[in-house]
Amino acid sequence: MLDHMLGRSVSPVFVGREEELATLSEAFEEARNGTVTAVLLGGEAGVGKTRLVQRFAEQAAGQSDALVLYGGCVELSTEGLAYAPFTAALRQLVREQGPAKVAALLPEGAERDLARLLPEFGEPSGDGETETGRARLFEQFLTLLERLADTRPTILLIEDIHWADRSSRDLIAFLSRNLRSPQVLILMTYRSDDLHRQHPVRPVLAELSRVNGVLRVDLSRLSRDEVAQQMAGILGTVPEYAKVQKVYDRSEGIPLFVEALLDSGDECAFPASMQDLILGTVERLPEETQRVLRIAAAGGTRVGHALLAAVSGLSDVELEGALRPAIAGNVLQIADNRAYVFRHSLIREAVHEELLPGEHQRLHSRYAEEISRDRRLVPPGRAAVELAHHWYGARNDLWALISAWEAAQKSFHAFAYTEAVPLLERVLTLWDRVPDAAERIGADHAAVLERASEAAHAGGELDRGVKFVKAALAELDETREPDRVAKLIVRWASFKSYKGKMGIVDDLRHALRLVPEPNLARAEIATSMAQHLMLSGEIEEGAALVEEGLSLARELGDRYIEGELLLNLALGHSIAGDTEATLATNLRALELGRQEGSGRLITRAIGNNIDTLNDLGRWEEALALAEEGWLLAKKYGRIRVTGLFILNNMAEILEAIGRWDDAIETIERALNLGPVLRNRKHLLRVRADVALGRGELGLVEAILSETGVLKERPEDFLQDITNSMRLHIGWHLLKGEPDAALAVAERTLARHAQSPKAMLGWRLLALLTTVCDAAEPAAPASARAVRAQ
Known part of the structure; x- marks a missing residue:
């Protein structure tokens, strides 16, 4: 009800948490047998604890006719309202059953002890505030739970025990230790991020964790796929890959933040209504701690101790003293190699936004200077990216351009193509601000566009890739630089193919005419054209181009091109039905890919062999290879192109052998990753096969209409x-x-x-x-x- 009044976008679909829900259900079954008494469910604010326990309670009530009593702790300064969760649960019970029926469950006259919590039970006993009175109240509440469980399973759900007052904490500990009757489960939630080292609930949790029959469950953040499912539930449609990625990056998998970002109407903007939740803990820290946190925030989500000390100018002892309250308050966490990590990037961002303009520029400049002086201050392989970030933040156009170009090349070597694209876009943005930009980076403007189109192609960023290709072609003259133009035409043809366009072969014929000489450029173009001819069923012409290309590639010693051509030759064998030759040729290409360390060759060869093994009926081998191929696609940054091709082939096998639920799960996982149009159609065709098998006429019709x-x-x-x-x-x-x-x-x-x-x-x-x-x-x-x- 409150969610509705606040207008929050809550997913109607229960996303993820199957494992945690199963754990709670199993604990409830064990409680019914008397072996489990309590569950402590911890997680960050907004991670979905309430949604999970509500779903569990609904299932327990529906399947086992369980009585669920709800109680919540209230935040009132440092000490909450005395016995608040137990008073709320008792009030619910009285409302549902009446005070007389509740009193009848207790020894004669014992209801006077409960009168301390609710006036419906008459006058409280005179010794209510004494130790004796407290002990009797605890015993009566224990008796009440046990008597309720005599007739039906009972769950006492207490939320937010991090706000529990001392009396409630003592009663929680008493019940958890002494409840031994079957059919009763106490389920308690708490915010793990609120439990600083001096928090009064910490010793209670530590004590209860050692009690037999008490389980402790930690609720983690959602995965990217689960965020996509949550967004689809809220929006009523499958969201675009780019939007999912932005929301996931910003929310870091916290469901409440996902909802808030969608509420704002802009997946990059965080609503002001959530600022208190994000910054509340920070604003309670000492001023010196907040000052150092602002310096740390300029360094990024993760900052090494030595780097932070160098930028802040503090000694080790001074820095540790300033940061200790932030660590105790769980604003910062200690990571590996003496580094500090903000618990959530939104906290870092909120602190960073408090920097004054001059302070912002000055701090980023300091970070860039210190990292330039000693690149060991950041993790291995990260110096170039960090420098690009800080020089840009420092508004130093020259070094921002140089460092972004360097970082982009490093990203290529690390197969981080999606990271390379924005770095190259930054180079393009800064180009006109640096008069001698081409000399500074050793590449002309068109070369930057070519490199950006290559990164976009590898990462499956079609629209951005097309933009880069068009811009590069506008700068080049095919009469003066035919090789460069021909290669760009090939890439454009590939983008068009991914987008489901027709007439690709005509583009490739034009590219081939631009490079009549027997050189590497012609071999590359022959490779792409041969692939399209094979897929189109023009096996004879495709095979002739493969032979020409193989001759050139071997003469020029280009083993990558040789591997690509072998894959095209295998494709021709596959279309012609020569499955054994397909398998053998793919394996030759795979070996070349491994020798060259080419992610594209390796993943493409594996994807093709999954299909070939399926044709041979070797399904178990094919599925095992698909799992290996998917991991390699992640490693080589090719999830959205060859990675999704691998998932599609996996789904085809699962559909063919009747594992339809697994096929649907694989297809949905792939669709959530924003496949290019051609791969999306492949996936939908497999989904239609499952729907045909199950007689789902409406779904079949919808898919066939879309495709x-x-x-x-x-x-x-x-x-x-x-x-x-x-x-x-x-x-x-x-x-x-x-x-x-x-x-x-x-x-x-x-x-x-x-x-x-x-x-x-x-x-x-x-x-x-x-x-x-x-x-x-x-x-x-x-x-x-x-x-x-």
Whole structure:
């Protein structure tokens, strides 16, 4: 109700937490057997503790007819309202059952002890504030829980015990130690980030953790996929990959922050209404601690001790003294190698925003100077990126440009393509501010655009990549620099292909004409063109280009290009149905990829071999290879291109062997990563296969409408044509329209040759047999013609 009044965007879908929910359910079952008495559920503010315990309580009440009593602690200065959670639970019980029925569960006259909590039980006993009176109150509450559990399972849910007053803490400890009757579970939540070292609840938690029958559960932040699911639940549609990434980066997986960012209408803006939650702890720290935190915030989410000491000018002892309250208050945490980490990046950002303009510029300059002086002050491999960040923050255009270019090259070597793109965009932004920019970095403006398009291509950033390619082509003249122009045309053709455009081969023929000489550029273009020809079913022409390219690549000693061409040759074998040759050729390319350390070759070869093993019926090997390939795609920064291709092939196998739930989970995981249009269609086709198998007509129709199958939208690639035809036929059969299914088969078979590849051709043949059998009584001639063909 309160969430609704505040207008918060809460996901109607319960996201993630399956493991934690199962843990609570298991604890409840053990409580019913008398082996578990209490669960302590900890987590940061906003991480979803309340949502989890509410879902658990709903399930317990629905499945086990459990009585759930709710109590919450209230924040009132340093000591909360005495017995607040127990008073709330007792009030609920009286409201539901009446005071007389509750009193009947206790020994005669014992209700007077409960009168200290609720006036409905009459006059309190006279010794209420004494130790004796307190002990009797504790015993009566214990008795009440045990008597309630005699008739039905009972859960006492106490939220926010980090605000519990001393009396409540003592009663919590008493019940947790002494409750031994079956069918009772006490479930308590607390904010782990509020428990500084002197917090009064810390010793209680430590004590209870040693009590038999008390479990402690930590609720972690959501993963990126879970944030995507939460956003989809709130928005009612699958969010764009870029938006998911922004929200995940900003929220760091805390569900409350995800909701707040979506509420703001801007995934980059954090609403002012959340500032108290973020900055409340910081503002209670000593002024000197806050000053040093502002310096640390300029250094980033993670700052090494030596670097912070150098920038702040403090000695080790002075720095440790200033930071100790921040660590005790859980604003900062100590990481590996004597580094300090802000508990959440939003805390760092909020503190950073308090810097005055001059202070901001001066601090970033100090960081850049110290890191330039000694790059060992930051973790290995991070100096270039850190310098780019700090010189830009210091408004030093020259060094910001130089360091961003250097950092981008380092990112390429580390396969961090998504990190390289914004660095190269910064170089482009600063270009006109540095008169001799080309001389400073040893590359012209078009070269920066070419490099940016390469990074965008590897990272699956299509729209940005197209922008870079167009800009570079506008600066180059194909008569003076045909090789560079030809390579850009190839990349543009690849972007167009990913976006589902037609006519790619014509672009590639133009690129090939620009480089008639037998050089490396021609070999590269021949590689791309051969791939498209093979996929289009033009095996003979594609094979000729592969042979030309292999000859050039081997003559020039370019093993990467040789590997790419071998993969295209294997693709031709696959389309032609020569599965053993496909496997052997892919393995040769994979070995070259490993020798060259090429992430693209390795992941592409693995993706192709997953498909080949599926054709051979070696499903277990294929699934194991898919898991390995997915990890390698992450390692090489190729999740959104070859990584999603690998997931698609995994889903195809799972669908083919009947593991449909696993196939759907794999498809949804891939769709949440923002696949390019071509890969999205591949994934949706597999999802449609599952829906056909389950008879989900509406879902099949929706998918086939989105992918253009129902309109028989033209397609270039043979496997797409075959799969679309098969799904179109299956849709008509599911609707009970064998004549219409047969007509689709006739039209498609008349226009296109089909592949003898196992999972394409054989599966289609089986379906066509079914179609002919079903349609033959009404259209015998057509059925016979299709069967003969």
